[in-house]
Amino acid sequence: MSYVDTSIIVAALDPSDSRSRDATKILEEETYKVISELTILELASVLSRKWKLLSDIADRLGLDRGLTIIAIILYLIRRFNLRYRGIKTQSKTTPLGRIYKPIADAVEIASTLNLRALDLLHISYIKLLREEDEPIHKLITADKDFQTVKDYLEKNLGIHLSILE
Amino acid sequence: MVLKVVRVVPIRLDDDTLGFIDMLINLGIYNSRSEALRDLIRIGVDELKWMAKVNEAVEKLFKLETEYGEIPIKIKGILEELLRGRDRF
Secondary structure (H helix, E strand, O other), rough: EEEEHHHHHHHHHOOOOOOOOHHHHHHHHOOEEEEOOOHHHHHHHHHHOOHHHHHHHHHHHHHOOOHHHHEEEHHHHHHHOOOEOOOOOOOEEEEEEEHHHHHHHHHHHHHHHHHHHHHHHHHHHHHHHHHHHOOEEEEEEEHHHHHHHHHHHHHHHOEEEEEOO | OOOOOOOOOOOOOOOOHHHHHHHHHOOOOOOOOOHHHHHHHHHHHHHHHHHHHHHHHHHHHHHHHHOOOOOOOOOOHHHHHHHHHHHHO
């Protein structure tokens, strides 16, 4: 029961990366795989920045850029049997005012983890999804930066870190 | 002329939604709750018709996968691009 980082999905699409086959294998073999809205955003963003390489697919699908990206993301979700889960708790009152909950929690853990913003947000999503009863016990990623928070994840969230190397 | 088959669908609505429907009837826009809901659902369906195109495209991607024998989306350097993007954010 895992939270799948965007990097694993993207690695499975990248023939120039030596981890591509292993990423595909993981996505096909893991049984319960959760993604968040941040995963969807990152996929949309990275696909849009590699548009020239995607234009052949877009032509075949006969869709414009926006719909092609949505179609690809939906295909990947179905292909790898990913479960998209949204956050039910919308916002949190902080000394800075009302802030969207995943961001508010990421701000709270920032000083402890010293991670990049998007990595912090992924951890925040894992924490919130677990609080909302998603049975996530593992984070699977191809992003080595998560290595620095391995202990935090295990001790504070009960999350085992699995980095594809 | 082809008559469309109409089916009955039981639906649960909260008081706020029902109150809004009744207000539309009170304004004379619709004659009944049934007519109002039918029309509002039609409006929603029309607005989301583009999703049928997306659904067709997803099915096409699965067909392409069968044709190619592998995932039809291969993008060199996309992982590096993602990780670089995380650095920029």
